Amino acid sequence: MLWPRWSRTALARNEPSPLMPREITAFSNPLIKRIRSLRDKRHRRDEGLFLAEGLRILTEAREEGVVPRFLFFTHDSADHALVRPLIRETEERGGEAIETSADILSKLSGKDNPGSVVGVYEELPTALDRIDRSAAPLWLVAERLRDPGNLGTILRTADAVGAGGLILIGECVDPFSVEAVRASMGAIFTVPIARAEWGDFLSWLRGGEGMLVGLSLNTDTDYRTPDYPAPTFLLTGNEAQGMPDSYAEACDILVKIPMAGKADSLNAAIATAVMAYTVQDRQRAG
Amino acid sequence: MLWPRWSRTALARNEPSPLMPREITAFSNPLIKRIRSLRDKRHRRDEGLFLAEGLRILTEAREEGVVPRFLFFTHDSADHALVRPLIRETEERGGEAIETSADILSKLSGKDNPGSVVGVYEELPTALDRIDRSAAPLWLVAERLRDPGNLGTILRTADAVGAGGLILIGECVDPFSVEAVRASMGAIFTVPIARAEWGDFLSWLRGGEGMLVGLSLNTDTDYRTPDYPAPTFLLTGNEAQGMPDSYAEACDILVKIPMAGKADSLNAAIATAVMAYTVQDRQRAG
Numbered sequence: 073m074l075w076p077r078w079s080r081t082a083l084a085r086n087e088p089s090p091l092m093p094r095e096i097t098a099f100s101n102p103l104i105k106r107i108r109s110l111r112d113k114r115h116r117r118d119e120g121l122f123l124a125e126g127l128r129i130l131t132e133a134r135e136e137g138v139v140p141r142f143l144f145f146t147h148d149s150a151d152h153a154l155v156r157p158l159i160r161e162t163e164e165r166g167g168e169a170i171e172t173s174a175d176i177l178s179k180l181s182g183k184d185n186p187g188s189v190v191g192v193y194e195e196l197p198t199a200l201d202r203i204d205r206s207a208a209p210l211w212l213v214a215e216r217l218r219d220p221g222n223l224g225t226i227l228r229t230a231d232a233v234g235a236g237g238l239i240l241i242g243e244c245v246d247p248f249s250v251e252a253v254r255a256s257m258g259a260i261f262t263v264p265i266a267r268a269e270w271g272d273f274l275s276w277l278r279g280g281e282g283m284l285v286g287l288s289l290n291t292d293t294d295y296r297t298p299d300y301p302a303p304t305f306l307l308t309g310n311e312a313q314g315m316p317d318s319y320a321e322a323c324d325i326l327v328k329i330p331m332a333g334k335a336d337s338l339n340a341a342i343a344t345a346v347m348a349y350t351v352q353d354r355q356r357a358g
Numbered sequence: 359m360l361w362p363r364w365s366r367t368a369l370a371r372n373e374p375s376p377l378m379p380r381e382i383t384a385f386s387n388p389l390i391k392r393i394r395s396l397r398d399k400r401h402r403r404d405e406g407l408f409l410a411e412g413l414r415i416l417t418e419a420r421e422e423g424v425v426p427r428f429l430f431f432t433h434d435s436a437d438h439a440l441v442r443p444l445i446r447e448t449e450e451r452g453g454e455a456i457e458t459s460a461d462i463l464s465k466l467s468g469k470d471n472p473g474s475v476v477g478v479y480e481e482l483p484t485a486l487d488r489i490d491r492s493a494a495p496l497w498l499v500a501e502r503l504r505d506p507g508n509l510g511t512i513l514r515t516a517d518a519v520g521a522g523g524l525i526l527i528g529e530c531v532d533p534f535s536v537e538a539v540r541a542s543m544g545a546i547f548t549v550p551i552a553r554a555e556w557g558d559f560l561s562w563l564r565g566g567e568g569m570l571v572g573l574s575l576n577t578d579t580d581y582r583t584p585d586y587p588a589p590t591f592l593l594t595g596n597e598a599q600g601m602p603d604s605y606a607e608a609c610d611i612l613v614k615i616p617m618a619g620k621a622d623s624l625n626a627a628i629a630t631a632v633m634a635y636t637v638q639d640r641q642r643a644g
Contacts, residue, residue: 132620221507225625234618255625262620296639329635332520334418334548339511339541342631345624349615349632353582 095171096144099179104172107142107192108180113246120195122248123180124260126187127154132258133191134158140191143169144177149188158189182250195248196260198267200239200276208236209302209355212344213284215241215270215319216310223247224255225341226308230263233348236303237264241273274322277305285351286315286323287343289336295327299358300351308347311340381457382430385465390458393428393478394466399532406481408534409466410546412473413440418544419477420444426477429455430463435474444475468536481534482546484553486525486562494522495588495641498630499570501527501556501605502596509533510541511627512594516549519634522589523550527559560608563591571637572601572609573629575622581613585644586637594633597626 096104109115110123121141124130130140131154143162149155150171159169180190205211212235217223223245230238238247244267245252253260268276277284285300286307307323309315314337320326329343338346382390395401396409407427410416416426417440429448435441436457445455466476491497498521503509509531516524524533530553531538539546554562563570571586572593593609595601600623606612615624615632624632 135620225628228621228625229628231619231621232615232617232624257621257623257625259619259621329518331518332638333517333545334421335514335517335543335545337543338518338631339514339543339627341625342511342515342628345628346631346635350635352618 094168096176097173099176103142103170104176104180110192111182111250113249116195116246116248121192122195122253123190123192123250124253125177125181125183125190125250126254127152127189128187129253129256129258129261130158130189130191133193133261134161136261138193138261139165139167140193141167142192143167144172144180144190145169146174146177146188147171152188155189158191183254196265198240198247198265200266200268200272203237203239203264203266205236205280205282205303208234209304210235210300210348210351211237211239211282211303211305212348213239213241213273213305213307214244214340214344215307215315216313217244217308217340218311219340220245220249220251221255222311222339222341224252224257224260226344227252227256227259227263227265229341229345229348231259233345233352235263235348237266239266239268239273239305241268241270270319283325284323285347286320286326287329287347288314288320288326289328290320291326291328293325293327295329295347295350298325298327298354300354302355304351304355306344306347306351308340308344380454382462383459385462389428389456390462390466396478397468397536399535402481402532402534407478408481408539409476409478409536410539411463411467411469411476411536412540413438413475415539415542415544415547416444416475416477419479419547420447422547424479424547425451425453426479427453428478429453430458430466430476431455432460432463432474433457438474441475444477469540482551484526484533484551486552486554486558489523489525489550489552491522491566491568491589494520495590496521496586496634496637497523497525497568497589497591498634499525499527499559499591499593500530500626500630501593501601502599503530503594503626504597505626506531506535506537507541508597508625508627510538510543510546512630513538513542513545513549513551515627515631515634517545519631519638521549521634523552525552525554525559525591527554527556556605569611570609571633572606572612573615573633574600574606574612575614576606577612577614579611579613581615581633581636584611584613584640586640588641590637590641592630592633592637594626594630
């Protein structure tokens with residue numbers, strides 16, 4: 073059970089009527105403290121919950137049919153045309169809508185200007201066997217991605233380019249961190265995510281169709297040269313080190329984005345995007 | 359004069375010999391306080407100085423012939439093969455190399471793990487009339503860019519794709535902020551930057567050859583369709599709002615990167631990179 077009994081009891085003491093949001097104004101409120109703790113990975117794991125902020129992202133989630141367990145909004149925003157359906161659907165689906173202050177919203181999200189709403193969501197499933205590789209011609213794969221901004225940006229790119237999803241290999245940063253969710257601009261709710269160890273991923277991959285394309289600096293193959301038959305799995309390595317040699321050896325092909333200047337690499341999210349749009353282009357042309 | 363007399367006097371009191379770096383171990387040291395203040399834009403502007411951190415970035419600068427006014431390094435790193443030439447060249451060129459603690463390095467850069475060196479550099483010139491448009495087939499232009507990570511990442515991409523430089527229009531985030539310098543991974547020293555108001559930029563642009571290409575959602579022209587004759591100036595609008603209508607109208611052509619998913623836009627640095635590599639590709643093919 074994701075939400076332990078003591079908290080249900082604590083909530084029940086306030087006896088909120090289903091369509092009469094309760095109000096929390098005290099920083100010391102236990103629920104506020106608890107939800108603020110979701111900014112910490114260990115607490116997210118223990119609770120199975122994560123935070124998202126801002127009307128744009130929460131509306132994106134709602135349009136995907138995902139509503140928060142807890143919705144926090146400010147008094148001023150309660151009548152906003154996009155906040156009203158959020159409140160209504162949250163309560164209809166058994167969640168709780170809670171009016172609070174802008175200061176508390178800031179405290180929850182850790183951001184000076186978090187917008188008018190913060191949502192607390194159940195973590196989404198990330199098992200590899202949920203992935204249906206025939207659902208899309210392109211899948212993104214990242215190993216040991218360390219920067220939450222990069223992870224969120226790659227999710228946003230995956231959505232834009234129509235990739236089937238993002239598969240995270242090994243010790244990646246948590247996709248449900250506040251920073252990753254923020255950078256995803258809502259794509260956390262629209263792009264399927266899987267998490268797997270390398271060996272399990274490789275077994276799964278080789279159990280069906282798919283070309284594994286590794287982005288590497290140790291090849292002379294220009295990224296614009298190959299065909300990319302569907303489904304193509306595009307593997308991006310760790311930001312600082314790239315991928316281990318053994319991963320590169322397991323790829324069907326390694327490709328390189330040429331570097332014209334003094335730098336020896338691109339930002340990982342940038343390289344992934346340039347590759348993803350190129351694969352899309354080649355697949356459309358082919 | 360960039361560096362006022364009181365500080366020279368303060369430095370002189372310690373009487374460092376040119377090849378015998380002095381040591382600073384106190385957080386309360388006035389020079390430490392002052393250099394830490396360079397994390398603030400106003401202080402950077404007043405001093406004409408900025409901070410860069412990490413051996414990779416400082417070495418990139420040195421290879422471009424740019425050495426810091428002040429170089430801070432830890433005792434443990436003093437004999438590193440890349441730190442020694444930094445110390446030597448800093449002192450040869452009239453700067454000062456200062457041994458300090460890892461804690462003080464962290465305090466200077468505002469980062470938990472700043473690496474082994476921090477450099478304080480003179481701000482680089484950013485006048486538009488320094489730009490020689492014939493020097494490269496592609497130039498990046500960004501207006502009201504607000505995120506320092508995006509700015510630094512765009513600089514890094516500009517370097518990788520061989521763009522001539524980055525022209526910043528209107529109220530952009532400061533390219534010399536610690537965050538932008540960090541995200542640039544050294545490209546702050548290799549990619550020319552200009553800053554201009556829109557009207558001045560447009561006058562300058564129309565005083566010579568050049569196609570102005572605007573990235574927009576309000577067009578049906580796919581970004582892969584046009585030719586991009588050299589020099590092409592690629593304009594990216596503000597992260598949240600895109601560019602004003604009047605800017606779009608001044609463009610020679612507007613192009614759109616298609617969005618396959620639920621999101622309506624890409625991250626600004628991602629969109630710029632996808633476009634830049636596409637322009638490069640078309641220019642090579644053409």
